[in-house]
Amino acid sequence: MLTPKPVPVMPVALTVAKPERPKVLLIIDDIGDNYRLGKRVIDLPVTVNLAFLPRTPFARRLAQAGYQLGHEVMLHLPMESTTRKDLLREEALTQSLSESELRQKFFENLSDIPHVRGFNNHMGSLLTTLPQQMEWVMAFAAERQLYFVDSRTSSQSVALQQASEQGLRAVGRDIFLDPVGDQASVEKQLNKALALADKRGVVVMIGHPYRDTLDVLERRLPQLRKDYQFVSLTSYLNQTSTLAKESQAQQRDLKTLK
Template identity: 40%
Template sequence: MRALLLTLACALAGTAHAAPVKAFMSIIIDDLGQNSERDSRTLALPGPVTLAVMPDTPHASDFARQAHKAGRTVILHMPMDPATGPYAWHPGLPIEELARRLDAALIKVPFAAGVNNHMGSRMTAQPEAMAWLMGELQRRELFFVDSRTSAATVAAAKAQETGLAHVSRDVFLDDVRTPEAIEAQLRQGVELARKQGSAVLIGHPYPQTLQVLEREMPRLASQGIELIELRQMIAERSNQAMPAHGRHGRYSNR
C-alpha cells in the first residue's frame, strides 16, 4: 500500500510539472521589399518566419534572393483590389490580363513558394477569378495563403475545392501599431493555437512589431508553442478550415 501511494504521489507530481500540450504557430511578415533596413531586421527574427515580398517595391528581387539563400520561405505578396499599381488585380480584368500580371509579379519575386493577397477585399470576393488563380497555382506547384482581408473572401474556399495546398490567416498582429496592442494580439494567437492546435499570424515590418517579435518569439516555446514553417502548417491543417472560417472543416463562403 505504501509503495502504491508513493507511486501515485510521484505520478501526480509529474503531472503538475508536465510541459503544456504542444501547439503550432506560423508567422508571416507582409509588405517586404520596400526598406532594406526593415527587411534585414525581419530576416534576422529568431525563428521560422515566412517573408511575403511585394512585387512593386525597389528591393523585391534582391531581398527575395537574399531570404531564399538564408533558408527562409519566400512568398509573393500579390496586390489585389483595392491595391493599385502595375501588378494589381481588379474585378473586371480579363483572365488573360490577370495571368500576365501574375507572371510578371512572380518574375519580380524569385523563389516564391506560394502567394498571399495584399489587400484584396474586393478581389478575393470574385469566385471566377479566385477559382482560376487556385488552378493556376496548382499548375505551378505553389501554395496559397488567404490573408482574409474581408469576411466575403472566397479565396480559401476555391483553394479547398481545387485541392490546392493552402491555409487561412487567423490573427493580424498589428492593425494597431503600439507594442501593447501587438503583444495582446500575439497573446490571442497563443490562446488560439492552444485551443485549436494551430494559429497563423500575419504582421508587418513596423518597428513596433519587430520589437515585440524579437523579444517574444524566444519565449513561445516555454508557453507550449512550437513555431513551424508555413509548409509544415499547411500539412498540419490538411486544407481544412478552422472553426472561425467555416464548419466541419469546410469554408463558409463557397
C-alpha cells in the same frame, strides 16, 4: 526445504510522451520597400514565412537572403480592394482584367520573387469576393503547385473555397498582429494568437515590418520559441495533407472490414 526467494523485479520506468508544442505560422507581409526593416524580419530567431511585394526595390535581395537563412518565401500578391483605390498598385489584379490579362499579371508578379512556395493576398477585399476571378487565379497557382493563404481582408471572401476546388493547399489568417501599430496593441494581439494556438494546436498570424511590431517580436520570440513551434507553411501543409490521406485510408480500411 528452503523456499526459494522470489526474484526481485525492477520497476518499469513509465515514460509519457511530451505533448507536442503548439504550432505558430508567422507571416510577415509587405516586405520589399524598406531594406533595414526587411533585414530585421529575416533576422528574427524563428522560422518566418516572408511575404514579398513584387516590384519593390529590395524584394529580390531580401528573398534570397531569407531563403538562405531557412525562411519560407511567399508572394504577397496585390489585389483590388473595395476602398483606398489610391493605394492600388500597378501590378495589382483587378476585376476589369480578362482571364488572359489576369494570367499575365499573375505570372509576371510570381517571376519577380525568387524561391516562392505560396502566396497570399495584399489588400483584395473586392477581388477575393469574386468567384470567377478567384477561380482563375487559383487555377494559375495550381499550375505551379503553390499554396494559398487567405489574408481575410473581407468577410465575404470566396478565395479559400476556390482554392480548395482547384486542389490547392490553403489556410486562412486567424490574427492580424498589428491592425493598430503601437506596441501595446501588438502585445495584446500576440497574446490572443498564442491563446488560440494553445486551444487549437495551431494559429496563423500575420504581421507587418513595422518598427513597433518588430520591437515586440524581437523581445518576445527568444522565449516563445521554447514553448511554441514556429513552422513554415510548407511544413505544416505537408503534415496536414499526410494526416488527411492517412485518415482517408483508415476510413477505407474500416469500410472493408465491415
